Amino acid sequence: MDIKSHTDQALITLYLSGEDRAFEELLGRHQQKIYTSIYLFTKDHSQAEDIFQEVFIKIIDTLRKGKYNHEGKFLQWAMRISYNMCVDSFRRNKRRPIVGQTETFDIFDVLQSPERNAEDEMIRSQTHDKVRHLVDSLPPEQREVVILRHYADMSFKEIAKLTRVSINTALGRMRYALINMRKMVDEKQIALR
Template identity: 90%
Template sequence: MDVTTYNDQELINLYLSGTDRAFEELLGRHQQKIYTSIYLFTKDHSKAEDIFQEVFIKIIDTLRRGKYNHEGKFLQWAMRISYNMCVDSFRRNKRRPQVGQTETFNIFDVLQSSEDNAEQGMIRSQTHDKVRKLVDALPAEQREVVILRHYADMSFKEIAKLTRVSINTALGRMRYALINMRKMVEEKEIVLQ
C-alpha cells in the first residue's frame, strides 16, 4: 500500500486501523522538524534523541487511546508535545549539576539541501554556523520564538498558545531577537552571505 499520498489525518486513521506503515510515513514526514526543534532547545544530541523518542511514545499512546482530536494539525500538536517535554527536561536538569558538552551538532546537518558545488557548500555551512551562533547568543525567550517560528514553522498564534503568552508578546520577542541579532552582526562585523 502506497501511503505517501495520504494527508496526516488519513495516515492517523490508517494507523489506528492497523496499518503500521502509515505511522512510519507520518514519522518520516515530520521527524526532522521535530528533532531539530528539540535539539535547538536542549543543545545536546543524546538528550534530544531521548526526548524525541519520548515524544513519539506519547504520540502513539495518545493515538491508541483515542485521545487525539487535532484534525489537520498533527505537526503543531506534536511540536507542542515536544516543547512541553523540553521544558520538563529543562526543569528536571536545572536541579541537577551539568556536565560539559563535548559533542557539537549543526542543525543543518539533518536538513536536506540541494546539490551545491564544494565552495557553495562551504559558504552555506559557514553561514548556517554563524546564524546558529547568533541564535544561541539570544536571551532564552527570544531564542525560543526564533526556533519555533523559523525552524518549526509555527505561526505567532501557535507560538503564543504554546508558550502561554499573548501574540503581541511573541511578536515583540521576535522583534527584539532580530534587533539583537542585527546588533551582534554589526558589532562583531559578521558577514552573512
C-alpha cells in the first residue's frame, strides 16, 4: 500500500484502524510547517520542541478519542492547536513572542535557492537579519500576522480563524505592519539590498 498518495483524512482513518505508518506519514507531511510556526513564536529551540511534542500528543489523544471532526482540514486544525499551546506557554511564562535569529535553527536554512555564490549568500543573510529585526520591532498583533502569513505560509482566512479576529482585522494588521516596517526602513535608512 502506498501511504504517501493518501489524503490527510485517509491517513487519519488508516491510523485509527491500527496503521501506525499512516500517522508517521501525516506527521512527516506537516511537521516542518508546524514546528517552524511554533519556533517563530517561541524563539527558543528547546521550548519549540517541547510544544511541538505536546501538540502531537494532543493530536493523537484527540484522534484516538474520536473527537476529530475537521472535515479534511488537518493542517489548519493542527496549526490552531500549536498556536493555542504557544499562547498558553507565553501566559505561563509571562513573556511575549519575538522573532529573531538563533544559532540552532533558522527558517531561511530550509528555503531552497538555485545556485548561490558567496556574495549573494552574504547579502541574503544580512537582508534576512535586517527583516527579522524589523519584524521583532512590530507591535505583537502585527508581528503575529507577519509570522503566520510569511513564515507559516497561512492564508488570511486561516490567520483570522486562528487568531479569532475578522479577515479585515488580519488584513489591517498586515497592512499596518508593512507601513510600520517601511517607516522604520526610511527613518533608520536601512538598505535591504
